[in-house]
Amino acid sequence: MDAFSFDGRLMQKMAEKNIAAATAVQKAVVPVIRGGDNCLFESETGTGKTFAYLLPLVQRLYFESGYDAKPKQERYTAVIIAAPTKELAVQIKNELSFLLGGDEKLLVCFGGSSIKRHIESLREKPFAVVGSPNRLSDLIRLKRIKAQNVQALVFDEADRLLERETEDASLELIRSLPKTIQFIACSATMNEAVRHGLSSLLETAEIGLAPDTKTQCIILPKENILTQKIAHWALYAEDRDKLDTLRSFLAAEKPEKVLVFCPTSADTDKTAEYLSFKKVPSFALHAGTDKVKRKQALDKFKSGSCKVLVTSDLAARGLDIAGITHIIQMGVPSNPDFFVHRAGRTARSDTTGINLIIGNAHELHELAHLEKKLYITVYPKELYEGKLISADDDCC
CATH class of the missing domain: 3.40.50.300 (P-loop containing nucleotide triphosphate hydrolases)
Structure with missing residues (x-):
């Protein structure tokens, strides 16, 4: 991890988990995301995909941007992460909370839970919100998540999010956000159809239009x-x-x-x-x-x-x-x-x-x-x- 020169607080968190070296996917993906480019990546289960996107996002949008020093009234939701299941969303939220030290406000939001409670939680101005595409879109449409402040959108398990049952909601979420956001998508099984669909969105200028932004598609060799x-x-x-x-x-x-x-x-x-x-x-x-x-x-x-x-x-x-x-x-x-x-x-x-x-x-x-x-x-x-x-x- 030292090769990435993370903030000392992040380095300490890695040490607490006894993580001394980056995995292959982290070596390939972290520099791309930290540089602000869009990134589509595939890597097998158990290879460290979650930290591969969380670490550079926290480094760039929380520490380097000075977000951590902002008073509460100036804070906003900077990162949105879409996940196909509540269990995965809670796991992502817990990993992010660990990296941030546990004090930073975060929110998990899924249908089936009270949207009023989610709206109330958003008054705390969480740095990141993790949830289903439908509920995230609802909160943006109601202007409870201010779309203009969102700087990164992540699709975790992107192939599931783009299956027939959830594809429309996922695309609606993309279209509800500024075209200048950084877009990240990952999965252990991101097939050619999914990669082509996401690449087409980027190429047709629906997302990822920040000046000088590139899109990199990274397929890690199988570790068997x-x-x-x-x-x-x-x-x-x-x-x-x-x-x-x-x-x-x-x-x-x-x-x-x-x-x-x-x-x-x-x-x-x-x-x-x-x-x-x-x-x-x-x-x-x-x-x-x-x-x-x-x-x-x-x-x-x-x-x-x-x-x-x-x-x-x-x-x-x-x-x-x-x-x-x-x-x-x-x-x-x-x-x-x-x-x-x-x-x-x-x-x-x-x-x-x-x-x-x-x-x-x-x-x-x-x-x-x-x-x-x-x-x-x-x-x-x-x-x-x-x-x-x-x-x-x-x-x-």
Whole structure:
């Protein structure tokens, strides 16, 4: 990090997290963002994307601009960060709060929460607001976030924000801000269509018109985290037997911290209820979970007081929880990106992890195709007399 000559307070914060050297994505991206250019970048999960944009934004717009010394009446919202889920938004907010020392006002805003409360919070003039494109646009339209003061817009998990369900809201957010803002977009899976769409917005002068501003698209070489840091296992189970297989696996392996992915919200609730009935403490987390239960589930999972969190793909994107040793996927997702993002919740930083797929015959057939596409090796496993063994072991 010394190569970037950050403010001493930022350097101290990095030291507190025992971060002594920049990751590859940070080396590539930090100078671009710190210089004020637009930046579209892709890097695998667990490579440090969040700090790659937060560090230079804080350095340039908070410390170098003198924002930190402004009296309250002169402060304003300088940074807007759009995220696809509230969980990711809270995580980004917490990382930013850590970098700023915890005293600076920040706000997370999503639909489903009181807009009146968000408006009230904006009277504190937070340096940054993190939220959904819809709610951010609402607050700008109501002039509670003064668009003319916003200097940077970030799309975290840009491919999710530009999916069909959220694309219109995301584009509306872009168009509601000055054309001179700095625009940053990142993801672990920013495909060609997403990059082309964002580049077209920049080229057609919808955003990023500050004098001498350039747009840089940075695609980091794969670090092969999926192959080098994550072991991929598969267990065969008919649909009716999947929950029993899951419970048996947990009893055999006794993992430290497990994230279980289910295909639907209904499956998520059913799985958590089944595990709890079988005396395996667990919580469910999906789009329909109320905010109190969401917070309770995440807090207990993070603290380790509950070792099993069952979730839909709500938690697959960007959620960074320390100590997850195992990912369990109840079936194979139709979109390979979902498989990658799910698996990427383990093996964070310098750790390794296990990604288990519990699938029926059709799903394991699809997994074989995915194995070739992602250049991973999946090892078949079996449960025998309460132990997990390789499928080719002689258990007789």
